[in-house]
Amino acid sequence: MTPRGVASLVIATTNPDKVREIRALLAESSVTLQTLADHPPLPEPVETGTTFEDNARIKAAAYAAALGAALDDDTLVVAEDSGLVVDALDGAPGVHSARFLGAGASYPARFAEIARRLAERPGAPRTARFVCALAAANRAGALCFGTRGVVEGLIADVPAGDGGFGYDPIFFYPPYGRTLAEVTSEEKRAVAHRGQAFRALIQWLDGRG
Numbered sequence: 107m108t109p110r111g112v113a114s115l116v117i118a119t120t121n122p123d124k125v126r127e128i129r130a131l132l133a134e135s136s137v138t139l140q141t142l143a144d145h146p147p148l149p150e151p152v153e154t155g156t157t158f159e160d161n162a163r164i165k166a167a168a169y170a171a172a173l174g175a176a177l178d179d180d181t182l183v184v185a186e187d188s189g190l191v192v193d194a195l196d197g198a199p200g201v202h203s204a205r206f207l208g209a210g211a212s213y214p215a216r217f218a219e220i221a222r223r224l225a226e227r228p229g230a231p232r233t234a235r236f237v238c239a240l241a242a243a244n245r246a247g248a249l250c251f252g253t254r255g256v257v258e259g260l261i262a263d264v265p266a267g268d269g270g271f272g273y274d275p276i277f278f279y280p281p282y283g284r285t286l287a288e289v290t291s292e293e294k295r296a297v298a299h300r301g302q303a304f305r306a307l308i309q310w311l312d313g314r315g
Contacts, residue, residue, distance in 0.1 A: 114182075115137050115140065118185040125143075127300060151164050165241070174247075217276050220261065254303065257299045266288055267286075
């Protein structure tokens with residue numbers, strides 16, 4: 107159990123890529139890790155927020171309240187909302203990153219649409235960032251922690267790399283000189299938005315934040 111009195115976390119996602127990444131980030135933590143797959147199916151909360159923080163809080167509170175009696179007092183529900191923010195596209199796809207062009211759209215199709223829109227704005231900066239907002243709630247649905255992780259980069263001219271997931275192939279990270287789909291999992295976790303957010307959570311659980 108951590109100094110905060112937390113023994114277990116329920117990570118509120120069914121995305122296998124995110125689950126794999128989060129398990130690696132929490133591998134050295136003393137807490138027990140669960141996901142939504144360890145519980146009966148629950149309806150997805152409607153993400154009505156206009157910011158990543160709004161949606162993370164909505165999901166954490168809703169899933170915690172829905173799980174309710176199934177959770178122990180020393181368990182927190184952790185939700186995150188993340189996405190790609192492209193400056194030249196007025197912040198798009200932003201909070202709609204997972205649903206950009208529709209929930210069933212492929213990522214290559216999304217890459218192509220981002221490239222098309224950028225081509226309509228020649229000379230515009232290709233600066234972009236990945237953002238991850240994280241929120242934690244107790245079994246009563248009360249929020250008790252929140253943080254944000256951000257990694258700055260550029261939209262690549264063409265997708266590159268077959269690692270990572272989501273928008274990683276078009277996110278060029280200048281310090282590495284590669285996209286986040288071209289680096290190792292360890293290199294990505296060291297700098298990426300989700301890694302920053304979950305490390306802040308671990309520090310808070312350990313009483314250091």
